[in-house]
Amino acid sequence: MAKTIEVIVNPDGSLKIDAVGFQGADCEKATRFLEQALGRVAGKQKKPDYYRTVQRQQRVGG
Numbered sequence: 001m002a003k004t005i006e007v008i009v010n011p012d013g014s015l016k017i018d019a020v021g022f023q024g025a026d027c028e029k030a031t032r033f034l035e036q037a038l039g040r041v042a043g044k045q046k047k048p049d050y051y052r053t054v055q056r057q058q059r060v061g062g
Contacts (some may be wrong), residue, residue: 023052
């Protein structure tokens with residue numbers, strides 16, 4: 001799945017930022033720049049992907 005950041009603008013002018021395809025703390029890292037640029041954050045809702053561990057492969061030797 002491709003990693004994307006969706007910004008939804010509601011009719012009342014409020015925004016929703018959704019990190020799609022990210023796992024663990026990478027979700028917050030990916031959207032931090034938008035949160036800082038846009039100002040006050042009213043709330044955050046963590047999706048199930050946030051609680052999944054990011055699996056990184058490391059090759060030793062070889």
